[in-house]
Amino acid sequence: MTETTGYSGGGPVLIKNPHLDSMEEDILYHLDLGTRTHNLPAMFGDIKFVCVGGSPNRMKAFAQFMHKELGLEGSGEDLADICAGTDRYAMYRTGPVLSISHGMGIPSISIMLHELIKLLHHAKCRDVTIIRIGTSGGLGIEAGSVVITDTAVDASFQPRFEQVVLGDVVVRSTDLDRDLAEELLACSKEVPEFPTLIGHTMCTYDFYEGQGRLDGALCSFSSEKKLEYLKRAHEAGVRNIEMESTAFAAMCRLCGLRAAVVCVTLLDRLEGDQIRAPREVLREYQQRPQRLIAAFIRRRLGLRPLPATEGTTDRHGP
Ligand SMILES: O=P(O)(O)O[C@H]1O[C@H](CO)[C@@H](O)[C@H]1O
Numbered sequence: 001m002t003e004t005t006g007y008s009g010g011g012p013v014l015i016k017n018p019h020l021d022s023m024e025e026d027i028l029y030h031l032d033l034g035t036r037t038h039n040l041p042a043m044f045g046d047i048k049f050v051c052v053g054g055s056p057n058r059m060k061a062f063a064q065f066m067h068k069e070l071g072l073e074g075s076g077e078d079l080a081d082i083c084a085g086t087d088r089y090a091m092y093r094t095g096p097v098l099s100i101s102h103g104m105g106i107p108s109i110s111i112m113l114h115e116l117i118k119l120l121h122h123a124k125c126r127d128v129t130i131i132r133i134g135t136s137g138g139l140g141i142e143a144g145s146v147v148i149t150d151t152a153v154d155a156s157f158q159p160r161f162e163q164v165v166l167g168d169v170v171v172r173s174t175d176l177d178r179d180l181a182e183e184l185l186a187c188s189k190e191v192p193e194f195p196t197l198i199g200h201t202m203c204t205y206d207f208y209e210g211q212g213r214l215d216g217a218l219c220s221f222s223s224e225k226k227l228e229y230l231k232r233a234h235e236a237g238v239r240n241i242e243m244e245s246t247a248f249a250a251m252c253r254l255c256g257l258r259a260a261v262v263c264v265t266l267l268d269r270l271e272g273d274q275i276r277a278p279r280e281v282l283r284e285y286q287q288r289p290q291r292l293i294a295a296f297i298r299r300r301l302g303l304r305p306l307p308a309t310e311g312t313t314d315r316h317g318p
């Protein structure tokens, strides 16, 4: 079965679930929030930008960075984790920006997105832009490059996300908002210290065998087969590889959220498998998507570009 419902962009957050209307209460279990226990419109109704990424520390650092970038009062060092009652995900807000961690892989981001999208719906948010700021392995591009995804593809280079529902495979489109990708590319001129490009992003179910690595606990293919696969991916337009983009693109699109994926590359997979860059270098790399998104949000809010932003200082690294 293929679901073709189109991306609407702007407007309200669409919930494609008729059962929700008849529920007296909706408990967002993994976020430790709920419609009875929290005034979600008061807490989140004015959110316009949602940024998600794997690591809780990265998303805290990003919220603190945005606090400064938006020129809000105070240092932002004391931003509280809104989901502190659970250790599944971490969530911070500053001004109109919500910053949330999603863990690693499709099952983890999928659970977070179900609850986040319902939260935005219950809060009556409108015109929300959602961006995944992540890390990835590059394909044929310099380590440290930032890739803005035009289309998320699966491990067979197809623009689809397959979800098993009641035993049947449901196929969902993974197109992302082209205009938003172009707008982000235009913003990259404000952060010229690193290369930024648009390309396909391949999403896999695993970091090791699933991404053609030779260095996992299991490996059943040769070095030649690995390179042949990665080169085919490159020829198909893939410029980076990560583990959440297809599910993210499919769910956001169906729910009317304008979405983008912006990931830095930690290495060039055509040159190796192990991530060897020193922690200091990796730390600076993971700040790059954040700096680009800060420039984008500032521009959207009509704030003047800041001279040479330095990014966040998350001490934990990617
Ligand atoms: O850096 P983040 O955004 O966590 O994402 C990437 O890093 C993880 C693997 O190290 C995967 O989840 C992959 O998608």
Ligand SMILES: O=c1cc[nH]c(=O)[nH]1
Pocket: 135, 136, 137, 138, 207, 211, 241, 242, 243, 266
């Ligand atoms: O190679 C990489 C690096 C980061 N994240 C991935 O999923 N793959």
